[in-house]
Amino acid sequence: MYNVNGDKCTSEEDVRREVAAVSALTMTISGRDPACVSLAEVLALLGEVLPDGADGTSGRFAVKRLQRRQSLQRAGERFKALYIVQSGVLMTSSSDAHGIEQVLSFPMRGDAIGLDGIGQDKVATDVMALDVSRVVAVPFVQLSDLSRGNSHLQRVVHRLFGRELSRDREMLRVLGSFSAEARVANFLLDLSQRYARLGGSSDVFVFPMRRQDMARYLGLQLETVSRAMTSLTSLGLVEVDGRRVAIRDVCALRRLSQRSTRQCTRPH
């Protein structure tokens, strides 16, 4: 993994190293790569404070390590656990019978995976690591047992759901009414914000996913994504070189990211 032969600035190996650097940024300071973590640590990961009751050590949750391209779960498997991402980047997608894949999310540190499996006993989405990643497995029975006795924890779970639903609905708006360029601009801003929140750079980062994956996420073709990127580049809003991107004009990007294909119509 650690290859320090600095030869070319644009090599794939270089990209891999930069992704790894971001992953390192997102690691907890305390835990030096432990095999399992406490409830308190899981909550911290989710950006929640420990409940007052402070039974923060009442459970220990296994950490699962994933290699690049390794699958975490496949659609149809039994729903066992929620996963909270500790480091790395993953990709969730749902495929239909015809093999058409819709990418649903790119979970990173602090994001939950598998919430949609709760209603059913089978999970409906494929999950794959785009990079070396670590996730905390939280068996859902355990989580709901804990949250039943603790209103604070219960609230955390509900917030998780709410956040996920809001995210999906935002995505529905994007897919339902935004032009290709606006979708890509949106995507760049979203990635930028998320990296910033994790302590990385908000304006220079590296895509962990391929164009194809972005395209499936945004409901576009990969060529269209590529073209949108070069278009944004020629407008001076970003600089893109393969997997590497630098955001140059956040405001203009934000303005463009709200532009819809359609006219502004006032119904009723």
Place this chain on the structure above:
Amino acid sequence: MYNVNGDKCTSEEDVRREVAAVSALTMTISGRDPACVSLAEVLALLGEVLPDGADGTSGRFAVKRLQRRQSLQRAGERFKALYIVQSGVLMTSSSDAHGIEQVLSFPMRGDAIGLDGIGQDKVATDVMALDVSRVVAVPFVQLSDLSRGNSHLQRVVHRLFGRELSRDREMLRVLGSFSAEARVANFLLDLSQRYARLGGSSDVFVFPMRRQDMARYLGLQLETVSRAMTSLTSLGLVEVDGRRVAIRDVCALRRLSQRSTRQCTRPH
């Protein structure tokens, strides 16, 4: 065209009567239009059985009556309660600053409204009645208090969330990769199934929403929806006359509803 009785009549008044008939079908037998209902009745509405503990009378929830086009909530208002639809049809949508509206769902009897408001303290969606409707207001604090003491009820809440998430993700797939005709076919089949589950006819029914609303739901223009309908009609799969529709060939419709704009690509 012809209605259920074979009469030739296309008046708006007639449509209204048919909608009302469907609404009547979906009423509980027991409750003769009460002002509030018990927890057990709410659960029955959601298709869940009463928890064994059987404190089914522990709460009474207010029933809210809505006129046509009446608003139930607007984006930005404080999140107070979940609403469970008892009768009628509603429409939820989210608008951005530019007034572009994305329709998110058409809740009917047994559907929950407002789950996405739980994370935040403000609701993010507009909700409007498309028809005379009744909803049960379930204050969320009350629901979570109850569910904390009762694992069965807790599970019900989780299932609600899971169902909602799955629905949204299915919709993401539709918006992300289906052609206009496939989207409309999908929509017709979905409505058909839902009416069937509520005890109505699965193959002859009346649209409670305008073309505009369908279009915003499906990420299309209303003209495109209209054209897709006439196209499906000329294929002999359905018969459409304004708000009235009859499904003639479910299988063909189902086949068509899975067709994507894009090719079937096998990534990786």
Place this chain on the structure above:
DNA sequence: CGATGGTTTGAGGTCGGTCAAGTTAGGTGG
């Protein structure tokens, strides 16, 4: 009656999908 809102249909333009070619980087095996 005219006004209004919902729906359909047509004609034309365009965004984005499709197909194809070309480039680059990486990987493998000799």
Place this chain on the structure above:
DNA sequence: CCACCTAACTTGACCGACCTCAAACCATCG
């Protein structure tokens, strides 16, 4: 080291599905 292959990305040319604008129709309602 090179030859060769593949995967990922970009770019160009073309075209078609869908959007846009406009007109006409119909039912309802004042």
